[in-house]
Amino acid sequence: MALVAVSNKRVILKRYLTACEIGQLGDEMEVVTAEAVPLSVPAGSFAVLVKNLYISCDPYLRNRMIRHEVPTYISDFVPGEVVTSHGVMKVISSGHLDFKAGDLVWGMTGWEEYTLINNPESLFKINYPEFPLSNYTGVLEMHGLTAYVGFFEMSKPKKAASGAVGQIVGQLAKIIGCYVVGSAGSDEKVSLLKTKFGFNDAFNYKKEPDLEAALRRYFPEGIDIYFENVGGETLDAVLPNMRLGGRIAACGMISQYNLERPEGVKNLFYIVTKRLRMEGFLVFDFYDRYYQFEDEMARYLKEGKVAYVEDVVEGLDAAPAALIKLFTGRNVGKQLVAIARE
Amino acid sequence: MALVAVSNKRVILKRYLTACEIGQLGDEMEVVTAEAVPLSVPAGSFAVLVKNLYISCDPYLRNRMIRHEVPTYISDFVPGEVVTSHGVMKVISSGHLDFKAGDLVWGMTGWEEYTLINNPESLFKINYPEFPLSNYTGVLEMHGLTAYVGFFEMSKPKKAASGAVGQIVGQLAKIIGCYVVGSAGSDEKVSLLKTKFGFNDAFNYKKEPDLEAALRRYFPEGIDIYFENVGGETLDAVLPNMRLGGRIAACGMISQYNLERPEGVKNLFYIVTKRLRMEGFLVFDFYDRYYQFEDEMARYLKEGKVAYVEDVVEGLDAAPAALIKLFTGRNVGKQLVAIARE
Numbered sequence: 001m002a003l004v005a006v007s008n009k010r011v012i013l014k015r016y017l018t019a020c021e022i023g024q025l026g027d028e029m030e031v032v033t034a035e036a037v038p039l040s041v042p043a044g045s046f047a048v049l050v051k052n053l054y055i056s057c058d059p060y061l062r063n064r065m066i067r068h069e070v071p072t073y074i075s076d077f078v079p080g081e082v083v084t085s086h087g088v089m090k091v092i093s094s095g096h097l098d099f100k101a102g103d104l105v106w107g108m109t110g111w112e113e114y115t116l117i118n119n120p121e122s123l124f125k126i127n128y129p130e131f132p133l134s135n136y137t138g139v140l141e142m143h144g145l146t147a148y149v150g151f152f153e154m155s156k157p158k159k160a161a162s163g164a165v166g167q168i169v170g171q172l173a174k175i176i177g178c179y180v181v182g183s184a185g186s187d188e189k190v191s192l193l194k195t196k197f198g199f200n201d202a203f204n205y206k207k208e209p210d211l212e213a214a215l216r217r218y219f220p221e222g223i224d225i226y227f228e229n230v231g232g233e234t235l236d237a238v239l240p241n242m243r244l245g246g247r248i249a250a251c252g253m254i255s256q257y258n259l260e261r262p263e264g265v266k267n268l269f270y271i272v273t274k275r276l277r278m279e280g281f282l283v284f285d286f287y288d289r290y291y292q293f294e295d296e297m298a299r300y301l302k303e304g305k306v307a308y309v310e311d312v313v314e315g316l317d318a319a320p321a322a323l324i325k326l327f328t329g330r331n332v333g334k335q336l337v338a339i340a341r342e
Numbered sequence: 343m344a345l346v347a348v349s350n351k352r353v354i355l356k357r358y359l360t361a362c363e364i365g366q367l368g369d370e371m372e373v374v375t376a377e378a379v380p381l382s383v384p385a386g387s388f389a390v391l392v393k394n395l396y397i398s399c400d401p402y403l404r405n406r407m408i409r410h411e412v413p414t415y416i417s418d419f420v421p422g423e424v425v426t427s428h429g430v431m432k433v434i435s436s437g438h439l440d441f442k443a444g445d446l447v448w449g450m451t452g453w454e455e456y457t458l459i460n461n462p463e464s465l466f467k468i469n470y471p472e473f474p475l476s477n478y479t480g481v482l483e484m485h486g487l488t489a490y491v492g493f494f495e496m497s498k499p500k501k502a503a504s505g506a507v508g509q510i511v512g513q514l515a516k517i518i519g520c521y522v523v524g525s526a527g528s529d530e531k532v533s534l535l536k537t538k539f540g541f542n543d544a545f546n547y548k549k550e551p552d553l554e555a556a557l558r559r560y561f562p563e564g565i566d567i568y569f570e571n572v573g574g575e576t577l578d579a580v581l582p583n584m585r586l587g588g589r590i591a592a593c594g595m596i597s598q599y600n601l602e603r604p605e606g607v608k609n610l611f612y613i614v615t616k617r618l619r620m621e622g623f624l625v626f627d628f629y630d631r632y633y634q635f636e637d638e639m640a641r642y643l644k645e646g647k648v649a650y651v652e653d654v655v656e657g658l659d660a661a662p663a664a665l666i667k668l669f670t671g672r673n674v675g676k677q678l679v680a681i682a683r684e
Contacts (some may be wrong), residue, residue: 250610
């Protein structure tokens with residue numbers, strides 16, 4: 001068989017960011033056209049060659065653009081090399097028994113047109129292609145699973161009030177009857193939380209000069225479940241508003257948040273007096289639950305119990321700007337980039 | 343029956359402390375002789391009149407000497423009124439069916455010779471009078487129970503390494519085979535931890551310029567269980583040294599610690615990346631387990647599996663100084679005051 005090679009546009013990291021830098025378009029990333037790639041996997045290889053359809057823009061990627069002296073739970077990007085994140089892909093050629101050409105999968109991939117994936121064991125198959133495939137960068141993927149395990153496993157919901165952030169966790173909480181208040185950074189997002197997602201209430205934290213007082217207003221009887229990245233002023237405002245025996249599920253990129261606001265958390269003594277539990281988790285530890293989650297979330301979506309909003313930009317050229325947008329709060333809904341529509 | 347009345351020496355609070363003030367002897371407390379008290383309970387009362395034998399000097403008492411705008415989980419002292427804490431008492435006269443004259447009990451009482459206790463339901467009976475009665479201000483009382491539930495319930499010990507503070511929790515950890523390193527503020531205490539209490543190792547934190555590095559040296563494979571008041575520099579040094587899935591049991595008077603060191607905790611993001619659980623508890627929530635604990639701890643003491651050191655001063659006149667001593671670190675072992683030997 002003759003090897004067919006195609007050109008491969010990609011986004012590479014140009015330079016490391018410093019800890020407090022959000023990044024500037026056109027400086028830290030660059031779109032280049034890399035060497036042409038052959039469109040089949042090398043003979044004898046167990047790799048999988050995929051065509052990238054959608055890639056996910058996530059806050060944790062900023063942290064990977066910083067060089068860490070001490071390794072974190074995920075590797076730093078390397079200047080000159082392709083940026084990677086989760087994406088939705090179509091298998092073009094496979095050396096692995098579990099995959100065949102045409103399969104739709106999600107998992108870690110490159111910000112480029114084609115990627116050779118050497119550890120296809122890390123990929124998940126897409127069992128519900130009837131949903132928009134882009135949902136597999138969010139509600140039907142790691143993000144949904146984070147909300148799912150964070151809520152049902154870590155937060156041990158009973159029936160009472162709950163403060164929650166994020167599209168999905170708040171809706172999961174609504175499903176089991178919690179009182180849910182969301183916090184967002186624009187009036188447009190606040191409106192979305194209350195209408196599209198059915199939260200009991202929501203507020204714009206940028207318009208609240210005293211967050212602790214605002215939370216007291218929204219939760220006069222206190223907060224049972226708090227779901228967010230740990231840290232800084234927000235956690236300090238939440239802690240005095242927690243109810244006795246409350247639960248804090250801590251997921252995601254606290255390190256990053258922390259680096260930007262190094263003032264420290266002062267109200268930790270409420271953990272003792274209010275007998276709180278704060279528990280950290282990384283969704284990677286729950287990947288064995290993925291397909292169970294996928295079934296359940298697919299059902300919620302079909303039944304209309306979970307709504308989902310995406311902010312899709314078109315093309316790899318727009319990818320660096322889409323990622324930066326995330327940190328200025330201008331995206332509404334899950335930010336992702338469409339590279340190809342199959 | 344003729345009522346017999348006796349004079350009643352007592353320690354009263356003279357003035358509130360400010361948040362950062364440790365207190366100065368002869369200023370914030372005063373020893374006075376109060377009105378004579380009748381030596382039997384009023385007719386028809388369900389109260390119990392006790393003679394106080396030992397009273398307990400504990401860090402949380404300092405916090406009760408501060409006036410709080412927002413109520414904490416325990417009431418503030420009132421200037422002019424008697425200081426209260428846990429103590430060991432002998433019942434002199436009882437209007438309550440559960441108690442009779444001569445009973446030995448422990449519970450909340452006044453820093454005075456005689457106290458009329460209006461809620462005797464809060465008292466615990468002493469079932470092992472063969473131990474020094476003073477042990478019922480510590481190892482066989484709330485403090486022992488705190489170590490016991492904090493370790494066995496909150497910390498979920500497996501079998502591996504453990505950092506622990508306090509006399510008792512370290513010894514409980516040793517009983518089930520943990521590797522235990524103690525931290526103390528003087529060489530004398532360090533020596534006590536290693537010899538009398540059998541800790542695997544111990545160090546003087548005042549001689550360690552870099553606590554994080556010291557912990558890395560003592561726990562090259564990381565810390566599974568950390569047991570202490572939450573907060574400040576110590577927690578910041580512990581967090582990077584925790585092992586994946588480690589447990590932090592947070593008990594006691596963090597608020598006080600916190601007030602003295604308001605710099606905030608910066609390393610909380612390790613809760614996420616290391617999947618830690620930090621859980622607060624107050625021993626009051628576990629009082630239903632007391633008599634089960636008392637049996638078990640009495641057995642450990644009799645078998646020599648738990649050793650216990652007390653620092654006893656004599657007489658109510660010495661009580662204010664004994665409490666202050668606690669905050670300068672000059673006591674060795676559980677600080678208490680002997681008021682009477684029955």
